[in-house]
Amino acid sequence: TQLLEQSPQFLSIQEGENLTVYCNSSSVFSSLQWYRQEPGEGPVLLVTVVTGGEVKKLKRLTFQFGDARKDSSLHITAAQPGDTGLYLCAGAETSGSRLTFGEGTQLTVNP
Amino acid sequence: GAGVSQSPSNKVTEKGKDVELRCDPISGHTALYWYRQSLGQGLEFLIYFQGNSAPDKSGLPSDRFSAERTGGSVSTLTIQRTQQEDSAVYLCASSSGPISTDTQYFGPGTRLTVL
Numbered sequence: 001t002q003l004l005e006q007s008p009q010f011l012s013i014q015e016g017e018n019l020t021v022y023c024n025s026s027s028v029f030s031s032l033q034w035y036r037q038e039p040g041e042g043p044v045l046l047v048t049v050v051t052g053g054e055v056k057k058l059k060r061l062t063f064q065f066g067d068a069r070k071d072s073s074l075h076i077t078a079a080q081p082g083d084t085g086l087y088l089c090a091g092a093e094t095s096g097s098r099l100t101f102g103e104g105t106q107l108t109v110n111p
Numbered sequence: 112g113a114g115v116s117q118s119p120s121n122k123v124t125e126k127g128k129d130v131e132l133r134c135d136p137i138s139g140h141t142a143l144y145w146y147r148q149s150l151g152q153g154l155e156f157l158i159y160f161q162g163n164s165a166p167d168k169s170g171l172p173s174d175r176f177s178a179e180r181t182g183g184s185v186s187t188l189t190i191q192r193t194q195q196e197d198s199a200v201y202l203c204a205s206s207s208g209p210i211s212t213d214t215q216y217f218g219p220g221t222r223l224t225v226l
Contacts, residue, residue, distance in 0.1 A: 006153070031212050042115070042202050042217025043154070050212060088153055092212070098167065099215070101146075101153035 006102030021074045029091035037086040079109045115218035132188040136205030144204045
């Protein structure tokens with residue numbers, strides 16, 4: 001079973017600050033996804049990265065897949081209270097479609 | 112269109128009882144997944160159905176857990192002789208295909224509490 005380590009586990013910042021969440025593994029993934037989850041709801045997909053070194057931007061969010069496809073990062077610029085939530089990374093194994101999830105980063109952005 | 116729905120939204124049961132959790136996937140989605148999530152934690156894969164293929168049961172934590180998918184649509188996750196450590200949110204997801212980059216759409220989950 002491939003494992004994903006996500007850090008930090010908790011992050012509390014002020015509105016307007018920047019932050020980065022990391023997702024690391026010793027295993028190679030065929031693709032990596034980032035989800036955001038709010039209380040009482042299921043995770044919602046933000047982005048999928050497939051190619052090593054790939055960078056994708058979604059408004060103030062920047063996602064990067066490591067060159068070796070073992071790690072990824074999520075950077076949020078000028079965080080806003082609406083960004084508050086649980087951010088999850090998930091890697092797809094090289095065989096099959098099963099996803100391995102990280103433990104999540106609980107982000108709180110204070111106004 | 113309708114998303115993934117799950118029922119019940121909350122279930123409180125006594126230790127030793129059996130429970131059934133239901134998932135209605137998005138119409139036409141061939142892939143269906145069950146996950147378990149402890150409070151504020153990541154998701155633990157339980158089982159995966161794809162079309163008429165044999166399900167991938169490799170994530171089921173014990174033989175007390177089982178799941179069925181009838182007619183390629185609705186799925187039921189059954190937990191027999193529930194234990195307190197089974198308390199968690201059980202999430203169902205569906206996708207249009209078996210490829211890892213196919214988007215998984217999640218339901219709101221069933222919060223199970225075993226007393």
